[in-house]
Amino acid sequence: MRGAVRGAVRGAVLTAPGALYVRPAVAADLPRLAALRAEAAAWIALEHGSAQWSSPYDPQRGLALIARGATVVAALAPRGEAVATVTLRPTGSPRLWSGDELAFPARYLSSFTVDRRYAGQGIGARLGDWAAWRAARAGAGLVRVNVWSDNAALHAYYRARGWRWVRTVAGSRSGALFERATVAVALPPRVREADGLRV
DSSP states (O other), X not given: OHHHHHHHHHOSOOOOOSOEXXXXXXXXGHHHHHHHHHHXXXXXXXXXXXXXXXXXXXXXXXXXXXXXTOEEEEESSTTOOEEEEEEEESOOOTTTSOHHHHHSOEEEEEEEEEOGGGTXXXXXXXXXXXXXXXXXXXXXXXXXXXXXXXOHHHHHHHHHTTOEEEEXXXXXXTOEEEEEEOOOSSOOTTEEEOTTOOO
Protein backbone atom coordinates (compact mmCIF):
# COMPACT_ATOMS: atom_id res chain seq x y z
CA MET A 1 0.00 0.00 0.00
CA ARG A 2 2.79 2.42 0.89
CA GLY A 3 4.40 1.94 -2.51
CA ALA A 4 1.07 2.45 -4.28
CA VAL A 5 0.44 5.69 -2.43
CA ARG A 6 4.00 6.85 -3.07
CA GLY A 7 3.55 6.27 -6.80
CA ALA A 8 0.18 8.01 -6.85
CA VAL A 9 1.52 11.00 -4.99
CA ARG A 10 4.81 11.42 -6.80
CA GLY A 11 4.01 10.31 -10.32
CA ALA A 12 6.47 11.19 -13.05
CA VAL A 13 9.19 13.64 -12.10
CA LEU A 14 9.35 16.53 -14.54
CA THR A 15 12.05 19.09 -15.24
CA ALA A 16 11.22 22.76 -14.82
CA PRO A 17 12.50 25.14 -17.50
CA GLY A 18 14.15 28.45 -16.69
CA ALA A 19 11.38 30.96 -16.09
CA LEU A 20 8.57 30.98 -13.55
CA TYR A 21 5.48 32.97 -14.55
CA VAL A 22 3.43 34.42 -11.68
CA ARG A 23 -0.13 35.57 -12.29
CA PRO A 24 -3.26 36.26 -10.23
CA ALA A 25 -5.35 33.16 -9.57
CA VAL A 26 -8.83 33.14 -11.11
CA ALA A 27 -11.96 31.17 -10.29
CA ALA A 28 -11.15 28.65 -13.03
CA ASP A 29 -8.01 27.71 -11.06
CA LEU A 30 -10.01 26.33 -8.11
CA PRO A 31 -9.90 22.67 -9.22
CA ARG A 32 -6.15 22.91 -9.74
CA LEU A 33 -5.64 24.58 -6.35
CA ALA A 34 -7.69 21.84 -4.68
CA ALA A 35 -5.67 19.16 -6.49
CA LEU A 36 -2.34 20.71 -5.46
CA ARG A 37 -3.48 20.81 -1.83
CA ALA A 38 -4.74 17.21 -1.86
CA GLU A 39 -1.51 15.99 -3.45
CA ALA A 40 0.58 17.88 -0.91
CA ALA A 41 -1.51 16.58 2.01
CA ALA A 42 -1.08 12.97 0.86
CA TRP A 43 2.68 13.40 0.46
CA ILE A 44 3.07 15.12 3.85
CA ALA A 45 1.10 12.37 5.60
CA LEU A 46 3.11 9.65 3.87
CA GLU A 47 6.58 11.12 4.20
CA HIS A 48 6.33 13.13 7.41
CA GLY A 49 3.41 11.66 9.37
CA SER A 50 1.71 15.03 9.67
CA ALA A 51 -2.01 15.72 9.29
CA GLN A 52 -1.32 19.06 7.62
CA TRP A 53 -4.04 20.04 5.14
CA SER A 54 -6.01 16.88 5.89
CA SER A 55 -9.27 18.85 6.00
CA PRO A 56 -11.05 19.29 2.66
CA TYR A 57 -10.22 22.27 0.49
CA ASP A 58 -12.78 25.05 1.04
CA PRO A 59 -13.76 26.43 -2.39
CA GLN A 60 -15.73 29.35 -0.94
CA ARG A 61 -12.73 30.54 1.04
CA GLY A 62 -10.56 29.98 -2.03
CA LEU A 63 -12.89 32.11 -4.15
CA ALA A 64 -12.94 34.89 -1.55
CA LEU A 65 -9.12 35.04 -1.51
CA ILE A 66 -9.02 35.04 -5.30
CA ALA A 67 -11.55 37.88 -5.43
CA ARG A 68 -9.35 39.92 -3.08
CA GLY A 69 -6.34 39.34 -5.32
CA ALA A 70 -4.48 37.55 -2.51
CA THR A 71 -3.80 34.23 -4.27
CA VAL A 72 -1.34 33.80 -7.10
CA VAL A 73 -0.30 30.82 -9.18
CA ALA A 74 3.01 30.15 -10.86
CA ALA A 75 3.41 28.34 -14.17
CA LEU A 76 6.25 27.32 -16.43
CA ALA A 77 4.81 29.13 -19.45
CA PRO A 78 2.88 32.41 -19.72
CA ARG A 79 -0.49 30.63 -19.93
CA GLY A 80 0.59 27.26 -18.59
CA GLU A 81 -0.87 25.01 -15.91
CA ALA A 82 -0.25 26.11 -12.33
CA VAL A 83 2.69 24.27 -10.77
CA ALA A 84 2.69 26.27 -7.54
CA THR A 85 0.52 28.66 -5.56
CA VAL A 86 0.75 30.99 -2.59
CA THR A 87 -1.60 33.38 -0.85
CA LEU A 88 -0.13 36.67 0.39
CA ARG A 89 -2.16 38.90 2.75
CA PRO A 90 -1.50 42.15 4.62
CA THR A 91 -2.85 40.88 7.95
CA GLY A 92 -2.09 37.90 10.14
CA SER A 93 -4.11 36.03 12.73
CA PRO A 94 -4.41 37.73 16.14
CA ARG A 95 -4.60 34.24 17.63
CA LEU A 96 -1.01 33.65 16.54
CA TRP A 97 0.73 37.01 16.29
CA SER A 98 0.92 39.61 19.07
CA GLY A 99 -0.51 43.11 18.77
CA ASP A 100 2.98 44.57 18.44
CA GLU A 101 3.83 42.08 15.72
CA LEU A 102 0.63 42.78 13.80
CA ALA A 103 1.33 46.53 14.01
CA PHE A 104 4.62 46.07 12.15
CA PRO A 105 4.26 46.28 8.34
CA ALA A 106 4.38 42.68 7.09
CA ARG A 107 2.85 40.27 4.61
CA TYR A 108 1.56 36.85 5.61
CA LEU A 109 1.94 33.76 3.43
CA SER A 110 -0.42 30.79 3.43
CA SER A 111 -1.39 27.84 1.23
CA PHE A 112 2.15 27.71 -0.18
CA THR A 113 2.13 24.62 -2.40
CA VAL A 114 4.30 23.21 -5.20
CA ASP A 115 3.39 20.39 -7.58
CA ARG A 116 5.25 17.34 -6.26
CA ARG A 117 6.34 16.42 -9.79
CA TYR A 118 8.64 19.45 -9.68
CA ALA A 119 9.92 18.97 -6.13
CA GLY A 120 13.53 19.88 -5.47
CA GLN A 121 13.90 22.19 -8.47
CA GLY A 122 13.78 25.48 -6.61
CA ILE A 123 10.26 26.52 -7.60
CA GLY A 124 9.22 27.01 -3.98
CA ALA A 125 12.37 28.98 -3.19
CA ARG A 126 11.85 31.26 -6.20
CA LEU A 127 8.19 31.82 -5.37
CA GLY A 128 9.13 32.57 -1.76
CA ASP A 129 11.76 35.07 -2.91
CA TRP A 130 9.17 36.66 -5.20
CA ALA A 131 6.72 36.96 -2.28
CA ALA A 132 9.37 38.69 -0.15
CA TRP A 133 10.20 41.04 -3.03
CA ARG A 134 6.52 41.78 -3.61
CA ALA A 135 6.01 42.42 0.12
CA ALA A 136 8.90 44.88 0.11
CA ARG A 137 7.32 46.75 -2.81
CA ALA A 138 4.17 47.09 -0.69
CA GLY A 139 6.19 48.65 2.14
CA ALA A 140 6.39 45.57 4.35
CA GLY A 141 9.62 44.95 6.27
CA LEU A 142 8.85 41.30 6.97
CA VAL A 143 7.15 38.36 5.35
CA ARG A 144 5.68 35.83 7.78
CA VAL A 145 4.20 32.37 7.74
CA ASN A 146 2.60 30.03 10.25
CA VAL A 147 3.10 26.35 9.52
CA TRP A 148 1.91 23.06 10.92
CA SER A 149 3.36 22.65 14.40
CA ASP A 150 4.27 18.96 14.02
CA ASN A 151 5.88 19.19 10.57
CA ALA A 152 9.55 19.32 11.54
CA ALA A 153 10.68 18.83 7.94
CA LEU A 154 8.81 21.95 6.88
CA HIS A 155 10.36 23.90 9.75
CA ALA A 156 13.80 22.82 8.53
CA TYR A 157 12.89 23.85 4.97
CA TYR A 158 12.08 27.39 6.07
CA ARG A 159 15.15 27.69 8.30
CA ALA A 160 17.41 26.54 5.45
CA ARG A 161 16.03 29.35 3.29
CA GLY A 162 16.72 32.16 5.72
CA TRP A 163 13.49 32.22 7.70
CA ARG A 164 13.77 32.81 11.46
CA TRP A 165 11.68 30.74 13.86
CA VAL A 166 9.76 33.13 16.11
CA ARG A 167 7.91 30.69 18.40
CA THR A 168 5.39 27.87 18.38
CA VAL A 169 1.99 28.81 19.75
CA ALA A 170 0.77 26.21 22.23
CA GLY A 171 -2.55 24.60 21.36
CA SER A 172 -2.45 25.57 17.67
CA ARG A 173 -1.92 22.82 15.14
CA SER A 174 -0.47 25.35 12.68
CA GLY A 175 1.24 27.58 15.21
CA ALA A 176 4.92 27.35 14.25
CA LEU A 177 5.71 30.96 13.34
CA PHE A 178 8.51 32.01 10.98
CA GLU A 179 9.52 35.31 9.43
CA ARG A 180 12.16 36.79 7.14
CA ALA A 181 13.15 40.29 6.19
CA THR A 182 12.02 41.57 2.82
CA VAL A 183 14.55 42.85 0.33
CA ALA A 184 13.77 45.82 -1.88
CA VAL A 185 15.75 44.75 -4.93
CA ALA A 186 14.95 43.86 -8.53
CA LEU A 187 12.46 41.16 -9.38
CA PRO A 188 14.12 37.80 -8.56
CA PRO A 189 15.91 36.19 -11.52
CA ARG A 190 13.88 33.87 -13.73
CA VAL A 191 10.54 35.14 -12.39
CA ARG A 192 8.11 36.91 -14.68
CA GLU A 193 4.99 38.75 -13.49
CA ALA A 194 1.71 38.98 -15.32
CA ASP A 195 -0.36 42.16 -15.27
CA GLY A 196 -3.07 42.59 -12.67
CA LEU A 197 -1.26 41.43 -9.53
CA ARG A 198 -2.67 43.12 -6.44
CA VAL A 199 -0.87 41.39 -3.55
